[in-house]
Amino acid sequence: MLASHADRERAVDVLRAGFAEGRLQQAEFDRRVGRAYEARTVAELSLLIADLPQGPVAVQPSAAPAQAFGGPPVPRTFLPAPPPPTNGKAVGSMVCGVLTTMTMGLTGVPAVILGHSARAEIRRTGEGGDGFAMAGLVLGWLSVAGWALVLAILFLAAVAGS
Structure with a gap:
């Protein structure tokens, strides 16, 4: 009108x-x-x-x-803008990071890889889930560091025993 x-x-x-x-x-x-x-x-x-x-x-x-x-x-x-979607790799990174305790650290490396990939995508696309990616990274790196420490102790024990 x-x-x-x-x-x-x-x-x-x-x-x-x-x-x-x-x-x-x-x-x-x-x-x-x-x-x-x-x-x-x-x-x-x-x-x-x-x-x-x-x-x-x-x-x-x-x-x-x-x-x-x-x-x-x-x-x-x-109207208020809807929240951005959560990055799927970030969620996967967090899930892998949490599963490191149940898988004896086997999912630590995938958690680190997915976490770094997710953070790069989040910076590029503006998606949500940076906290999930960071949690997966921290837990993944702790798992990797734990396994590195265990392997170093085993190696030192083997060298000292021979």
């Missing part, structure tokens, strides 16, 4: 109230007011005031249809 002059003025009034309450910075307020006066449709005006208290009621994707609230749904732009 095309916006009228009264629609634009109502949107600017909401923006002024948001600015007066300290919800908008001066530059943001000026930019939005300019866009409000240039808006051609009511939907464009709704986008400008959707994140302010007098704006449209936010509708969650799982909530009732937008018509129940008397207006169009708020676009995803104003």
Whole structure:
């Protein structure tokens, strides 16, 4: 629906109230007011005031249809961003690291390899799971160090015994 002059003025009034309450910075307020006066449709005006208290009621994707609230749904732009997915290699690294106690250290090397690979992917792609990767790395390296210590003691015992 095309916006009228009264629609634009109502949107600017909401923006002024948001600015007066300290919800908008001066530059943001000026930019939005300019866009409000240039808006051609009511939907464009709704986008400008959707994140302010007098704006449209936010509708969650799982909530009732937008018509129940008397207006169009708020676009995803104003809803919180979903958390990034967890890296699968990071989870695998942590699982291998935890399993080192039950496998007598055999999964330590895969934990280290998966952990380093996962951390590189996480830095590159922005996925989640850095804590899982770090836990797998720590447990994997502890397992590798434990096996190195055991082998060194056995080697020294064999050399000392001969």
